[in-house]
Amino acid sequence: MPATDADVVGVVGAGQIGRSVAHAFAERSPVVLVDRDPAAVDDAIAAIRRAHMGRVLRGATTVSLDTVMGNLRCATGIRELGKATLMIENITESPDDKLELHRELHRVAAAEAVIAANTSAVPLAFLAGAHGDRTDRLLGLHFMMPVVEIRCLELIRHPATSPAALTATRDVLERHGLSAVEVGDAPGFVSNRLLMLLVNEAAAVVREGVAGAREVDAVLQGCFGHRLGPLATADLIGLDTVVRSLQVLQRFGDPVKYAPDAALLDLVAAGRLGRKSGIGFFAYGAGASPPTTHRSESDQGAHSR
Known part of the structure; x- marks a missing residue:
């Protein structure tokens, strides 16, 4: 099932895990990578370029570097995520900073967008407070490093997450060659x-x-x-x-x-x-x-x- 032009993935946070998530999705569809720090954005672009060149040289992928870099758009303003159908938050593992960012994502997200927290341990129950009456579109995606190599992840289900949001997210993941194990919400989840x-x-x-x-x-x-x-x-x-x-x-x-x-x-x-x-x-x-x-x-x- 190939990715489609409708798959616009927004990735927030250009640190180690955020850039790895962006790389994995950019192999198959458009990605908007957002970080308020321009230096972090520049570092992420360079790191993705190096990582993908390594994959090409090892014969791990047939996707060209030009394709990946062409699919990747970077920005420093969160409003650039407005057209994303799936928004993935990847900032530092600070519960309070994540909560504040989720308030912003809730304000800028399109009505049909799914908002995902990529967190090591923060329960969705804590982040749900940022999403008002739209907790139906909140879920967790816990990726493993590096995402382009370890293509299995945890899909975390909040009690209010809608079946439609779970199905839409699974479809996007599958179109990008990623598989998910669905688990319930708790601190640290399973992994x-x-x-x-x-x-x-x-x-x-x-x-x-x-x-x-x-x-x-x-x-x-x-x-x-x-x-x-x-x-x-x-x-x-x-x-x-x-x-x-x-x-x-x-x-x-x-x-x-x-x-x-x-x-x-x-x-x-x-x-x-x-x-x-x-x-x-x-x-x-x-x-x-x-x-x-x-x-x-x-x-x-x-x-x-």
Whole structure:
């Protein structure tokens, strides 16, 4: 089912996840990427260009770079999203900042538009307050990084989300080669309610000297078949994002169970945020020995996570 000219996807937030979402959709249809920071927009354009050139060189796609860049329109004003049929919010994992942005999206969205929160842990029940009597068009889309490689995501259903909004969103996702697992609304949903606990405990194991980061990940990869270990996954997500996600889970869930481990807090305080800063639990860049990706014989065609 190919994408159509009617598929205009609005992506708000040009950070790591926002640019990755925009890239995935721009392979097949028009995308409007909005960020108030012009520098963030420029960085996103350059990052999408680099990422897509890499995909072309690896033979991972037959979509040309010209097609992707031609489908991508960037802006700094949120009113540029007015014609979008699906708006996807991707800003930093701050519940209060997200709530304020959702108030703006509610004001500018076309009547038929679906508004999606791409959030690691913030429950839709909290964001619903921004949408007045139109909570029927609110839902969650929790993408995994990088979106062009990991094409499965969580589709989060608020109790008021209409069947029409869910169907329309599923159709858009399918036209872009994306598949969704529908789940209910709760802090962290399924993926991060589980993953954040695993990452947090893995960090504690390293802090306590039970094993190094590489050994922790090797156990999960070799014994349980994880493609990427929990600490390498945390580096990919961004350790600052991991900490913010745990803090959101504390706020809306269990404040004791989800308390960020001291190892994570110390790394973030030191500016060791993972891949985006060049070092986290592992080092990246020239001369570094980054974490390995595990693939079983039956998994040779799958993309690493």
